[in-house]
Amino acid sequence: MKFRVVFVAAIAALIAACGSENPDNPGIVFNKGGVERLMKYYPLPDHTPEKPHYHTIPVDTFQAHTGSVFVTDRLKGVVTVSDFFFAECGGICPKMSSQLERVQAAFKNNKDFRIVSYTVDPESDSVAALQEYAFGYQADTAMWTFVTGKKKNLYDLARHGYFLPVEPGKGDSEDFIHSDQFVLTDRNGIIRGYYTGTDSTAVDSLIQDIRILLNEN
Numbered sequence: 351m352k353f354r355v356v357f358v359a360a361i362a363a364l365i366a367a368c369g370s371e372n373p374d375n376p377g378i379v380f381n382k383g384g385v386e387r388l389m390k391y392y393p394l395p396d397h398t399p400e401k402p403h404y405h406t407i408p409v410d411t412f413q414a415h416t417g418s419v420f421v422t423d424r425l426k427g428v429v430t431v432s433d434f435f436f437a438e439c440g441g442i443c444p445k446m447s448s449q450l451e452r453v454q455a456a457f458k459n460n461k462d463f464r465i466v467s468y469t470v471d472p473e474s475d476s477v478a479a480l481q482e483y484a485f486g487y488q489a490d491t492a493m494w495t496f497v498t499g500k501k502k503n504l505y506d507l508a509r510h511g512y513f514l515p516v517e518p519g520k521g522d523s524e525d526f527i528h529s530d531q532f533v534l535t536d537r538n539g540i541i542r543g544y545y546t547g548t549d550s551t552a553v554d555s556l557i558q559d560i561r562i563l564l565n566e567n
Contacts, residue, residue, distance in 0.1 A: 388534075388559055388566075391541040392513070406539035407432075408511050412468075412499030415480035415489075420466075420497050422507070429563045430464045430535045431556065433547055434508050434516055434528045436471035437483045442530050446547035447487045450532075454494055456557050462537075462564055465494040468507065470516050470528045472498045512541070532556060536563050 392405035407422055414420040431453060435443040450465055457463045469475035475483075480496040489496070498504075508516040514529040534543040534556060542563060545556040 388536075388542045388562055391543075404538075404540045407535055407541075408507065410499075410503050410507055410511075412497045412503065413477060415477055415484050415496035415498075416491055417477050420495060420499075422511075425464060425466070425535070426539055427537050428462050428464050429537060429560055430466060431560070432466045432468065432512060432533045432535065433531070434468050434470050434504075434512075434514060436469050436528070437475050437479050438471070442548050446530065446532070447483075449547055449550065449553045450494065451487050452550075452553060453557060453560070454488075454490060457493070457560065458490070460493075460564070463493065463560065465489075466497060467494070468497045468504055470504065470508070472501050472504060534559060534563070536566065 390402075390404050394403045394405055397403045407425065409421065409423040412420045412422075431450070433446055433450070435446060437443075447467070450467070454465060469480065475496075475498050477498065480498060484491070484494070484496050487494075505516050508514045508528070512533045514531060514533070515527060516529070517527040530547050532545045532547045532553070533541060534545065536542050543556070543559055546552040
């Protein structure tokens with residue numbers, strides 16, 4: 351993760367150059383003109399103000415709960431909220447999925463918005479298991495996709511694509527260590543915010559920020 355050090359340093363420099371962080375919502379930065387805009391995370395080493403270059407979610411191929419092929423590149427052009435979970439999780443996952451139900455309801459029938467939930471337990475979370483889980487949360491398959499695939503690819507995507515921690519657990523009720531964060535990405539696949547998925551107030555902010563990105567050129 352040595353590149354993350356570069357990213358974080360670049361972010362700090364970018365904030366200093368563009369404006370100050372909003373203390374009421376760390377995911378929002380005010381520029382010098384006073385216009386509110388969402389922060390862009392992880393500028394790459396060759397990033398300059400004249401030629402912006404940010405980390406984007408890498409392209410990989412998985413399988414959706416519908417049985418169809420899911421390619422992350424299909425998320426280009428839409429605003430997306432992503433999380434990592436597993437179907438047998440008895441702790442934070444049900445709370446997070448319930449909050450995503452709220453997000454789904456807020457953007458019903460919006461063709462420019464997607465939710466993607468990636469499993470961290472692909473050995474157990476088959477297509478059939480994910481279909482059952484999706485049904486339990488009234489997931490609209492046109493908007494909300496549950497994804498499985500090769501474990502290495504999923505874990506690499508979490509760690510190096512979304513910069514979230516995932517690790518196998520020790521066999522207890524929370525058998526996998528995974529993040530409680532929702533990750534918001536824009537139409538270009540650039541990370542624009544992290545939100546605690548078990549906190550309804552944070553999810554309220556997420557819903558507001560999704561609206562900002564949907565209206566962003």
